[in-house]
Amino acid sequence: MSHDSRKRPKKTAARRPAVMRIDGARNWPKTLDHFVWFLLRAGVKPEQVTKTLATSVNRHRYTQALVVPRPQVLEYSRVITQWLTDPLYLDAYGNTVALPVTGTRRSFRSLVRKALPHEDAGDVLKVLSRHGIVRRIPTRRVQLLADTFLPNGQEQAQFLAYTLSALEGIIDTCHANLTTRDPKKQLGQVQRLVIAERFDMSRIAEYDAYARKSAHAMLAKHDAWLKRREIKGSVRGKGRVGYVGVGIFGFRAR
Numbered sequence: 637m638s639h640d641s642r643k644r645p646k647k648t649a650a651r652r653p654a655v656m657r658i659d660g661a662r663n664w665p666k667t668l669d670h671f672v673w674f675l676l677r678a679g680v681k682p683e684q685v686t687k688t689l690a691t692s693v694n695r696h697r698y699t700q701a702l703v704v705p706r707p708q709v710l711e712y713s714r715v716i717t718q719w720l721t722d723p724l725y726l727d728a729y730g731n732t733v734a735l736p737v738t739g740t741r742r743s744f745r746s747l748v749r750k751a752l753p754h755e756d757a758g759d760v761l762k763v764l765s766r767h768g769i770v771r772r773i774p775t776r777r778v779q780l781l782a783d784t785f786l787p788n789g790q791e792q793a794q795f796l797a798y799t800l801s802a803l804e805g806i807i808d809t810c811h812a813n814l815t816t817r818d819p820k821k822q823l824g825q826v827q828r829l830v831i832a833e834r835f836d837m838s839r840i841a842e843y844d845a846y847a848r849k850s851a852h853a854m855l856a857k858h859d860a861w862l863k864r865r866e867i868k869g870s871v872r873g874k875g876r877v878g879y880v881g882v883g884i885f886g887f888r889a890r
């Protein structure tokens with residue numbers, strides 16, 4: 637009777653594929669590489685790029701480094717969208733209701749579980765409270781104070797994380813549109829600009845208010861639309877789950 641003494645490899649559970657996400661602080665080499673390609677493509681000499689980059693690094697070498705939050709924290713705004721659009725968390729007039737911190741059905745914890753299933757409700761509450769988005773009231777409930785997650789000016793690390801991720805998204809889209817002719821690879825990477833060359837700058841405050849209001853309305857619609865089409869639970873098959881979104885920025889020549 638023969639016996640095979642060789643050890644058989646143990647079966648391991650299949651890991652859920654990690655979703656590639658925008659993370660400007662971690663993916664900066666790719667962003668910088670794309671930008672260098674833009675410059676060379678535009679005819680800038682390699683030695684000019686090298687010299688200018690070295691000068692910039694030398695000029696900013698004593699810049700104080702901040703501890704940038706993990707990219708998932710930047711998605712806490714989805715809790716606000718869920719609160720504003722889910723009938724379970726609204727009163728009869730469509731206004732958000734103050735929520736108990738814990739509970740199985742109508743609480744801040746259940747709200748976070750719906751919007752961000754893998755995030756800790758306690759950490760979400762702490763971050764949103766720090767930015768003045770929510771507050772805990774005497775009745776031991778959480779009240780929504782703002783409908784937009786704009787980092788507080790004192791929270792520079794969080795604002796820096798948003799900035800780096802925005803730059804990564806913008807440059808990725810522009811690079812894809814310049815380097816591929818395959819329409820399928822350009823899906824979800826929209827690049828559009830609206831420019832006024834002779835704008836009356838005495839009305840810049842008026843335009844700023846209009847831009848912020850319309851941008852907020854557009855982003856809220858996109859956030860809700862994307863949320864309804866997200867896949868819940870584990871998924872088999874590469875490429876089935878992806879990270880997509882849209883961003884808006886205004887600019888003025890200086």
